[in-house]
Structure formats: structure tokens, C-alpha cells
Amino acid sequence: MNSHVEENPLDVVEMTRHQIRGPSPELRKRVLHAARAAWPAVEPTPADIPWVFPVLRLAASLVAAVSLVHFMNVVGSQTAARWLAFEKSPANADSANVSPNQPMLSRLADVAASLAPKNAPQELINRQRRIQEFLGTAGDRNGSRNVGLQ
């Protein structure tokens, strides 16, 4: 037999098959006793329940989404309120289409007028007046493009 073994070493493996014994009754008793002792000791935590984490993640995502939308609504409302207040102000009551830049344009026109040279040629003065008129009526979209630029 030994010579045969030397010819084919895998026979050794074959001959020693099934040498890992199954668990003994004593081991069964010991293991199951330990497992049963651990059984009631720990209540299942959320981490033990496989569907809890996905549901919690979903809930957290929903809360985040709702908070974001609410925040954007609040910001939007505040911005709209400013515009409305500006629209309803007495200075702009006559204007149907009020540009938020109009106060700045008016101011620019005033500045331009104050800086106008006293002894400038008539043509330059006329042009300046046209620009002043244009800037003064910039808020009125309907006729602004043609006013003063004929």
C-alpha cells in the first residue's frame, strides 16, 4: 500500500477523506445551550430588522425634501413681497410696467443733467436732453424705444 501511495499522492487524500468529523452530541448541547442563553438576552434592535434602515432613509429623504421646498417657498414669498411693495409704492402708481431699475435710471439722468457743460454746443445739449428723456421714460416699455430718438 505504501508503494501505491508513493506512486499517487492524491490517493492519500482519497484515503483520508471524511476525516473531518461532524459535530458531536456534546458540542450540539453546548452550542445550543449558549445560543438559547443569548436568545432572550437581547431585544431585536432596529439594526436587526432588515427593512428598518431603508424605511428610515426614505423618511429622512422625505423630511429633507419637504424642508427644502418649504424654505424655498419662504424665500420666494419674501422676494415677491418686496416686489409687490415696490409696485404699490406711490412713486410708481402711474406706471403700469415698473422696472426695478427705474429709480437708479432717474438718478443717473439727474446726475447727467448736473454734469452737463454750460457752454456746450447746441447739438450736444440736444443730444443730452434726448438721452435724459430716454432715461426718464425707460420704465415705460411701450413707448420707450422711440421717445427722444427720432
Add this chain to the structure above:
Amino acid sequence: MSEEITDNEIRARLVADDSAALDMIWTLYASNLLGYIVSILCSRHDAEDALQEVFVTIARKRLAVAGARQLKPYLFRLSRNVALNRIKKHKRRREREHEASEWLDPEDGTEQGDDRTRHLEAALTSLPEEQRSVVVLKFFRDKTFREIGEMLCISENTVGSRYRYGMAKLKAFMLEVLQ
């Protein structure tokens, strides 16, 4: 009894908080789990302790076990993790004891049988863990490639190649030893 037990039954018992599920798992899987753990740890004694740890974990995380998509691969994965954790924890001690460890059980009890077993243990121990597990499950537990693949969550082809590489190394080692 084992023929009557199904994974679904075990799941139902686990969810119902019935500890009889442990007996069912033992009947169905304990033998294969032990063989698998022995193949990783190369120590019968350590493997028995690890098996106990596996069952304690099952008891503690019974709902997670019940929710596993496939029970058998889950239990094998759990066993592997427990075994590898034990290796990490006891690495130094294991290195000291490795030479002396005997994890195969000689069948005939003769001196020749002991020698064979010792050579085979040494050869198996020299294999990488992945190959050793496949060789042990195939050779010592009579599992098919498909069954091993299901247990270890790897493809049949992977099992086959690991087995071939493992057996080739085993053969080379045994040739060297026997000559």
C-alpha cells in the same frame, strides 16, 4: 427530520421568536458549517468555539437572519466572518500553536494513518484559505461545485478553478513529502 425542514420554516420560527429554529439550523447546517470553519481555522477546537459564536450570533440577530434572501449562503458568510475575526484576534497565539494543531481526525488510528493525516494537514494548511475551503468542502464534505458556489456566493467556474489550483498544489506538496 432534516428532510422536512425548510429555510422558510426556519425563518418563520425566527420571526415568531421560537428558539426551536436553532435546532432546525443545527440539523440542517451545523455539520457543513463546522467543516467549513475547520477548513478556515485549521483547528478543530477553535472551529467548535467559532461554531458556538455563530449560533450565538444567530440567536442575537435572529430577525436579520430571518430576513436574509438566502439562508444557506448567509450562514456560511456569517461563519466565515466569525472565523476570520477569530484569526485576527488570536493571530499571535495561533501562529505559536499552528505547528502543533491537528484538525483532521485519523480514521484508522494507526501510526501510518496518523502520518498520512499529518502530511495532509500540513499540505492543506499550506494552501491559501480560499482554495483550502473549496478543497475541504469538495473532498471532505462531498459537496458539488454548484453547492459550494451557493454556499460561498461564488460562481461554479470560480469554485472549479480554485479546486484545480488547490489540488495541484496539494499534489505537489504530497509528492515532495512522500518522496
